[in-house]
Amino acid sequence: MEHRLAAVLAADMVGYSRLMEADERGTIERLRTHRIELIDPSIAKNQGRIIKTTGDGMLVEFQSVADAVRCAAEIQQRMRRRNADVPEERRIQFRVGINLGDIIFDEGDIYGEGVNVAARLEQLAEAGGICVTQAVYDQVGDRLGLTFESLGTRSFKNMSRQLPVWRVVLDEEARARKSEAGEQRPVVKPTIAVMPFTNMSGETEQEFFSDGLTEDIITELSRRHELFVISRNSTFVYKGRSANLREVARDLGAQYIVEGSVRKAGDNLRVTVQLIDTATDAHIWAEKYDRKLDDVFALQDEVTAAIVATLPGRVEAAQRDLIGRKTPSSLAAYECVLAAKVLHHRSTRADNAEAQKLIARAVQLDPDYAHARAWRGCILGQSWVYGWCEDKDAVLEEVVSELERALVLDDNDADVHRILAAINVGTNDLVRARYHQERALALNPNYDLVVVQQGELFTWLGAAEEGVQWIRKAMRLNPHHPERFWSHLGKAYFNGRQYAEAIEAFMHLTAMDAIQHAYVAAAYTWMGDTTAGAAHGARIREVDPEFSLDTLLASLHYAKSEDQAHLVDGLERAGIVQRPEALAQGAS
The missing domain is CATH 3.40.50.10610 (ABC-type transport auxiliary lipoprotein component)
Known part of the structure; x- marks a missing residue:
C-alpha cells in the first residue's frame, strides 16, 4: 500500500434510479454520450485518472487541486448548456465533491478519510453543483477566476469532526448576481x-x-x-x-x-x-x-x-447598415463581431487584418462571449489557410485554443461546431470534422452555412452525389447565399465526374482564384476541350504567378487518393502541373 497526498473528485448522477425507471435504454445512451464527448476528455485534459466508476458515479484522482476544480467546473458548466433545451424531468445532472487529503493506494483502488470526505461533500452539493473542503479552497483561491461561497462548518456521517465547506459559484450564477447589482453585459443582440x-x-x-x-x-x-x-x-x-x-x-x-x-x-x-x-x-x-x-x-x-x-x-444586413454609420471604437461586442464577419467574407488580406482587430475587441469587451471567440478562431483560421501569417503553427495553435474556449463557454452554438469542423478539415482530420459537423447540423439544421458545409464535407469524403444534394439544399434554404456556394457546388460536381455541371457552377463566380481556375481547366480537359483547358491554365498563372503542385495539394482534403489523383491527372494532361516521378508512380 502507498500513502500520498492527492486531490480526489467524487461525482454521482442526480435522480439516477428515477431516470432509469422512466427510460433505461435512453438514459444509458445519453450518459454514454456525455462521457464520450465531455466528461472523459475533460478528465484526460486536466491530467485526471479515473479510479473506478459505478452505474451513476465515479471516483477520480488528480495530482493537482487546481486541475480537479478546473475539470469539475468545465464539466458542470457545459452540462448546464447541454441541458438547456432538455425537459427538466429528462436532464442528466451531476453532483461533485472535491477534497485534498492523504490517500491510500492499493491495487488500483484508493481508500482513506480523504476519499470518504470527497464522497460526503458530493452528497452536500446541489444538482449541477460543486462542493470543496477548506484545504481545496486554500490551494485554489482566486487562481482559476472562480467564485466560492462559504457554506459554513458541516458535520459528516460517521465522522467525529466538523469541516468548513465551500461551494463553487458557476458562471451563470455569477453573471446573474452582477446583473442584479446593475452591471450590464456588453453583448446587445438584435x-x-x-x-x-x-x-x-x-x-x-x-x-x-x-x-x-x-x-x-x-x-x-x-x-x-x-x-x-x-x-x-x-x-x-x-x-x-x-x-x-x-x-x-x-x-x-x-x-x-x-x-x-x-x-x-x-x-x-x-x-x-x-x-x-x-x-x-x-x-x-x-x-x-x-x-x-x-x-x-x-x-x-x-x-x-x-x-x-x-x-x-x-x-444581419439591416444591422450592418446601422453599424456602418458608427466608428469602430464605439462598437459593442455584438456589433464588433458583425462588422468583423463582413470583412472576413471579403476574403482579402487587408480585410482579414481589420477583421482580426474588430474580433479581438469583441473578445476584450466580453471574454465569455462564445460566438465572438468562435469567430475569432474562424478569422484567424482564414489567415492560416491563405498563408496571411508569419508563423502558421503559432496561429493554428491560437485558432484551436479559441475554439476550445468557445466550446467550453457554449457547447450548443452551431457556429462553434461548424468552425471546428472547418478547421479539422483544414488539418485533414476528417473523422473529427465529421463529428463537429454532425453536431452543428443537429443544433441548427436550417442554417445555410452549416448545410453547405455538410455538402462540402461529403465531397471531401468521396460522396459527391450527396455533396451536391446538400449544397443545393443550402442554396434553396437561402436564395441570398454567398457566391462561394457555387464554388463548393462546382467542386462537388467535378468530383462526381459531372464536368459540364461543374463548369456551369464555377461560371456563376464574378471572379475565380487559382484553385477554382484549376478545377475548370481540369474539367474542360477531361471533356476533351484542351483549348479551353489551356486558357484557364493561363489564367491560373495570371491570378497566382507562384502557383505550383504543392499549392494545389495544400488546398485539397480528399479522403480517397483516387479523387485527388483525378484532379491532378486532369491538370497534368493539360500541361498545367507536372508530378514528381514518385507521386506519379503512387497515383498509378
Missing part, C-alpha cells in the same frame, strides 16, 4: 418578435396550421445564437388583437417584428411573411410561398425552413 400568423382562410383547421407555423419559426430562430428571440408566451398575447406595431415593439423590447398570414384556396396554400424594422416601420424583407396542400406537416416544415434560413441574414 431582438426579434414573431407575431402570430393570421389565418386569412376563415377555416378553423387552418388556425392550427398558422399557429403551428408561428411556433416552429420561433423555435427554429431561437437556435440562432446571434439573435434574441421573444418567447411564444409573450407574442401570442397579441393573437386576434389589432395592435399598433410600434406599441408592440415597445412593450416587447423588439427591434424587429416578423408578421405573416396564411391563405387557403382549394388545394393551394399561400404563406406571406415580412420583416419590419420597428424604429422606422420599414419593410426590410418580404416573401410569399405558394405550396400544394398535400401534407400539411411537411408543408409546415418546408415553409419554416425557408423562412428561418433567410430571416437571420436579412436582420
Whole structure:
C-alpha cells in the first residue's frame, strides 16, 4: 500500500434510479454520450485518472487541486448548456465533491478519510453543483477566476469532526448576481418578435396550421445564437388583437417584428411573411410561398425552413447598415463581431487584418462571449489557410485554443461546431470534422452555412452525389447565399465526374482564384476541350504567378487518393502541373 497526498473528485448522477425507471435504454445512451464527448476528455485534459466508476458515479484522482476544480467546473458548466433545451424531468445532472487529503493506494483502488470526505461533500452539493473542503479552497483561491461561497462548518456521517465547506459559484450564477447589482453585459443582440400568423382562410383547421407555423419559426430562430428571440408566451398575447406595431415593439423590447398570414384556396396554400424594422416601420424583407396542400406537416416544415434560413441574414444586413454609420471604437461586442464577419467574407488580406482587430475587441469587451471567440478562431483560421501569417503553427495553435474556449463557454452554438469542423478539415482530420459537423447540423439544421458545409464535407469524403444534394439544399434554404456556394457546388460536381455541371457552377463566380481556375481547366480537359483547358491554365498563372503542385495539394482534403489523383491527372494532361516521378508512380 502507498500513502500520498492527492486531490480526489467524487461525482454521482442526480435522480439516477428515477431516470432509469422512466427510460433505461435512453438514459444509458445519453450518459454514454456525455462521457464520450465531455466528461472523459475533460478528465484526460486536466491530467485526471479515473479510479473506478459505478452505474451513476465515479471516483477520480488528480495530482493537482487546481486541475480537479478546473475539470469539475468545465464539466458542470457545459452540462448546464447541454441541458438547456432538455425537459427538466429528462436532464442528466451531476453532483461533485472535491477534497485534498492523504490517500491510500492499493491495487488500483484508493481508500482513506480523504476519499470518504470527497464522497460526503458530493452528497452536500446541489444538482449541477460543486462542493470543496477548506484545504481545496486554500490551494485554489482566486487562481482559476472562480467564485466560492462559504457554506459554513458541516458535520459528516460517521465522522467525529466538523469541516468548513465551500461551494463553487458557476458562471451563470455569477453573471446573474452582477446583473442584479446593475452591471450590464456588453453583448446587445438584435431582438426579434414573431407575431402570430393570421389565418386569412376563415377555416378553423387552418388556425392550427398558422399557429403551428408561428411556433416552429420561433423555435427554429431561437437556435440562432446571434439573435434574441421573444418567447411564444409573450407574442401570442397579441393573437386576434389589432395592435399598433410600434406599441408592440415597445412593450416587447423588439427591434424587429416578423408578421405573416396564411391563405387557403382549394388545394393551394399561400404563406406571406415580412420583416419590419420597428424604429422606422420599414419593410426590410418580404416573401410569399405558394405550396400544394398535400401534407400539411411537411408543408409546415418546408415553409419554416425557408423562412428561418433567410430571416437571420436579412436582420444581419439591416444591422450592418446601422453599424456602418458608427466608428469602430464605439462598437459593442455584438456589433464588433458583425462588422468583423463582413470583412472576413471579403476574403482579402487587408480585410482579414481589420477583421482580426474588430474580433479581438469583441473578445476584450466580453471574454465569455462564445460566438465572438468562435469567430475569432474562424478569422484567424482564414489567415492560416491563405498563408496571411508569419508563423502558421503559432496561429493554428491560437485558432484551436479559441475554439476550445468557445466550446467550453457554449457547447450548443452551431457556429462553434461548424468552425471546428472547418478547421479539422483544414488539418485533414476528417473523422473529427465529421463529428463537429454532425453536431452543428443537429443544433441548427436550417442554417445555410452549416448545410453547405455538410455538402462540402461529403465531397471531401468521396460522396459527391450527396455533396451536391446538400449544397443545393443550402442554396434553396437561402436564395441570398454567398457566391462561394457555387464554388463548393462546382467542386462537388467535378468530383462526381459531372464536368459540364461543374463548369456551369464555377461560371456563376464574378471572379475565380487559382484553385477554382484549376478545377475548370481540369474539367474542360477531361471533356476533351484542351483549348479551353489551356486558357484557364493561363489564367491560373495570371491570378497566382507562384502557383505550383504543392499549392494545389495544400488546398485539397480528399479522403480517397483516387479523387485527388483525378484532379491532378486532369491538370497534368493539360500541361498545367507536372508530378514528381514518385507521386506519379503512387497515383498509378
